[in-house]
Amino acid sequence: MNTNAMEQPVVIVGAGFYGAVMAERFASAGRRVLVLDKRPHVGGNSWSRPDPDTGVEEHVYGPHIFHTSDETVWEYANRFTTFNGYRHTVWARRRGKIYPLPFGLAAINLLLGRSMGPAEARAWVAEEVAREGISEPRNLEEKALSLVGRTLYDAFVKEYTEKHWGRPATELPAYIITRLPLRWTFDTNYYSSRRQGIPTDGYGAWFHRMLAHPNIELRLSTDYFDVRGTLPAGAPLIYTGPIDRFFGYKHGRLGWRSVRWEKEVKDTPDWQGTSVINECDGSVPCTRVYEYAHFTPERRFERTIVHREYSFAPGPDDDTFYPVGTPEDAAILAKYRAEAAATCPGTVFGGRLGRYSYWDMDKAIAVALADYQKLASGAPGGIRE
Ligand SMILES: Cc1cc2nc3c(=O)[nH]c(=O)nc-3n(C[C@H](O)[C@H](O)[C@H](O)COP(=O)(O)OP(=O)(O)OC[C@H]3O[C@@H](n4cnc5c(N)ncnc54)[C@H](O)[C@@H]3O)c2cc1C
Structure with missing residues (x-):
């Protein structure tokens, strides 16, 4: 300058x-x-900000969980705030049943009705992946199939992703799917970052x-x-x-995709038992259901706020x-x-x-x-x- x-x-x-x-x-x-x-x-x-009606800390633009493995960022953030001990988990609802994400031994075993350990589950996924025979994925669907195979893709990725992005997974770029890791443990922590909290x-x-x-x-x-x-x-x-x-x-x-939220106040301190549930069925119009009170278990509320998230293609005046x-x-x-x-x-x-x-x-x-x-x-x- x-x-x-x-x-x-x-x-x-x-x-x-x-x-x-x-x-x-x-x-x-x-x-x-x-x-x-x-x-x-x-x-x-x-x-x-605290919701004026219930006192629950409401994330007005969707749930934000701070997580990082960058110590410089963590040190900088801690100059202005402390963090509670929240550890994020995400659950998926599919065909009336609940599964923990990301893909790990819990989700795989619950889906297949089996009790595989790490080696067996690895072998099962490797077989699923090999069956697809995709070495150079050209789009999101091929990328997902090359990583997790058809069974997991059809159960948890395809309908959710197409609902979120509003187009077939074959028309989406492959890079998007790197955000869904595979784990060979029963660990249901969503993030593997060293630091985390609200x-x-x-x-x-x-x-x-x-x-x-x-x-x-x-x-x-x-x-x-x-x-x-x-x-x-x-x-x-x-x-x-x-x-x-x-x-x-x-x-x-x-090109952008936008999301909007429908808010509901429930007359109970705990409505869904966790902060985030993904709706994996294409027939359910919303993509995720949040309950913010679970981000601050150290605080007590008499009523709770629920947001349902819907994806849409933004018009010229919409936020992106x-x-x-x-x-x-x-x-x-x-x-x-x-x-x-x-x-x-x-x-x-x-x-x-x-x-x-x-x-x-x-x-x-x-x-x-x-x-x-x-x-x-x-x-x-x-x-x-
Ligand atoms: C639904 C959702 C959930 C997310 N969850 C997480 C999470 O759990 N963890 C995580 O780490 N990250 C999460 N993120 C990502 C996080 O929101 C971003 O990393 C962060 O907001 C980026 O900050 P930014 O300053 O780049 O942009 P923004 O936060 O978008 O800030 C840009 C600002 O510019 C302003 N602006 C734009 N145009 C103008 C103008 N013409 N005049 C004046 N002002 C203008 C806007 O009003 C806005 O306030 C999530 C994002 C979304 C959408």
Whole structure:
């Protein structure tokens, strides 16, 4: 950043993890920072707050479990929050029965009605996989079959995935399925990260502490595109909104999948006995059912909140959540990145929307910390890979 730019506040669009970490880092280094977010709250999709009706900590944009094996990220997070001892499990409902995920000895044995140990289960999966004979998977279905075989794929992956993404698994890119690991134990922990938990007083409180720096000015309910002409001229810009929106969609729209939630308050302290149940049957319209009270077993509530999650194809005004990432999307993205490099090399495109990437929270924090280091050390140009 040049000398003139150094006198200006850093303008950050978006108060999710990427934007908030950047804001905190620049402010702590003595820079003035202006953070804009079009939503009426900080925290982006990770935001949570106590539900005014029940007191349950509600994750307003779906369940967020913090987990990481990155000690730098863990240490950074612990400057602003403590975590409770929650350990995440996910259960799957299929044809009226309940199974633990990810695929491990419990799910496999329950599905097959057997009692296999690790060696036998490995051999069974290897046989299932070999039967498919897929060495170079070209799409999600082939990738899943090459990893777990037909029986597990048909039971737990196919209908759930097609419901979530709204298209046949044969038309989805293969990379998506790497998020379903296989285990040869009865361990039902969903994550294998070294660190895990839910912020003790919620994500909202965590974000407020990160952003409570005298150098940070926060403007909520403010869309960047409504005010961009009024912002300080020459101020450095970190933009964490959708990259295609930044350029007025001139090269086309990137593919996204969105989710919405139906909320219900149940007049009981515990309704489903766990935080997350995946609905694997294609005939059930929702994909997941959440009960947030289970994230904070240290707190007691008289009533509980349930969210049912539904996937849909977003319209122009809807929030976007999961990048689809087809080859057509990759071609469009390449055009926007080239345009960014040519026309606004000093602008940083960050976060999951600016980079068009699915990132967990720890990744958003890790990338923001790394990008900040590059900017602070005077790396030329914007950062966009
Ligand atoms: C349903 C769901 C569940 C998830 N669960 C987990 C989980 O369990 N664990 C985990 O680690 N991760 C989870 N994630 C991922 C997590 O949400 C992301 O890693 C995180 O939100 C990324 O932060 P970000 O700053 O990149 O983006 P965001 O949180 O999306 O923040 C971007 C911000 O930019 C703002 N913005 C956009 N355009 C404009 C504009 N024009 N003007 C002003 N503001 C603008 C938005 O309002 C938003 O606040 C989940 C994601 C989803 C969708």
